[in-house]
Amino acid sequence: MTSKALLRLSLPLILTTSLFCLIDFASAKIIFKADFETGDLSEWSKTGIRSQNATATTVQVVTDIVQEGKYAGKFTIHEDDVFNPQQLRVQVGGPKITVEEGSDTYMSFYMYMAEPPKDRDNFFYWEGQPPPRYDNVMTWWVEPKEGGGVLIKYGTGNLGRNGTDWEADFPIGKWHQLAMQIHWSEDKDKGNTRLWFDRILVLDKKLKTKGPESIYFCQLGIHRSPHRPSVDTIYFDNFILADTLEEVVKELPKSPKSATAGNSTVK
Numbered sequence: 648m649t650s651k652a653l654l655r656l657s658l659p660l661i662l663t664t665s666l667f668c669l670i671d672f673a674s675a676k677i678i679f680k681a682d683f684e685t686g687d688l689s690e691w692s693k694t695g696i697r698s699q700n701a702t703a704t705t706v707q708v709v710t711d712i713v714q715e716g717k718y719a720g721k722f723t724i725h726e727d728d729v730f731n732p733q734q735l736r737v738q739v740g741g742p743k744i745t746v747e748e749g750s751d752t753y754m755s756f757y758m759y760m761a762e763p764p765k766d767r768d769n770f771f772y773w774e775g776q777p778p779p780r781y782d783n784v785m786t787w788w789v790e791p792k793e794g795g796g797v798l799i800k801y802g803t804g805n806l807g808r809n810g811t812d813w814e815a816d817f818p819i820g821k822w823h824q825l826a827m828q829i830h831w832s833e834d835k836d837k838g839n840t841r842l843w844f845d846r847i848l849v850l851d852k853k854l855k856t857k858g859p860e861s862i863y864f865c866q867l868g869i870h871r872s873p874h875r876p877s878v879d880t881i882y883f884d885n886f887i888l889a890d891t892l893e894e895v896v897k898e899l900p901k902s903p904k905s906a907t908a909g910n911s912t913v914k
């Protein structure tokens with residue numbers, strides 16, 4: 648068969664495949680992406696959410712520890728990074744989204760720690776904005792593990808006060824992907840959180856995921872309450888918020904090997 652004949656035969660297939668790719672591509676949307684590849688923090692200044700204490704000494708765009716591309720963000724908190732009498736913050740403004748009862752949000756980012764944290768560091772949360780009030784509904788944090796090592800935890804309610812729903816060991820010196828699907832609901836029997844740690848599903852639980860607010864925003868970085876004098880550093884890269892799971896995480900099946908790597912304790 649000549650190559651021309653082959654092309655004639657395969658052209659409808661190519662066209663059909665292309666069309667399907669186009670439809671797939673058009674239906675999945677990346678709502679927000681920030682990977683530091685601009686070499687500065689400009690990606691985070693377009694979200695409408697203010698950064699907090701993001702200065703040259705607290706948030707640096709670096710090239711030595713990078714998950715993807717040339718650049719990542721290095722966030723370091725100090726005792727003078729005061730937000731108010733109760734809180735220290737070094738944060739960039741993440742995306743702001745409109746949510747409804749029953750809607751879903753998908754997001755992922757990468758995180759790295761070269762040293763264990765000396766105190767609890769809240770590094771990501773979703774918070775509702777007025778009306779009727781500011782309403783922190785869920786938080787991810789790291790904290791020192793008794794006896795050595797690091798724990799990563801996720802909890803709902805203001806800074807996780809409604810309970811810790813997931814925790815696992817957080818190995819230092821390597822990048823970890825954290826991904827999240829939130830099914831937003833004020834009803835604890837209808838809302839749901841799914842979490843992936845290094846592409847493995849580690850939590851799938853019915854939870855109250857929102858309050859009466861319809862606008863939720865996030866801030867990435869380090870948040871502390873109460874004030875603590877220790878200095879901690881966390882690296883971040885490749886933040887994606889999208890309208891389908893496929894855009895944010897390629898899930899790995901649970902295997903005996905990956906299960907020990909996840910080592911999660913779901914309460």
Ligand SMILES: [Ca+2]
Nearest residue numbers: 682715716718
């Ligand atoms: Ca990058």
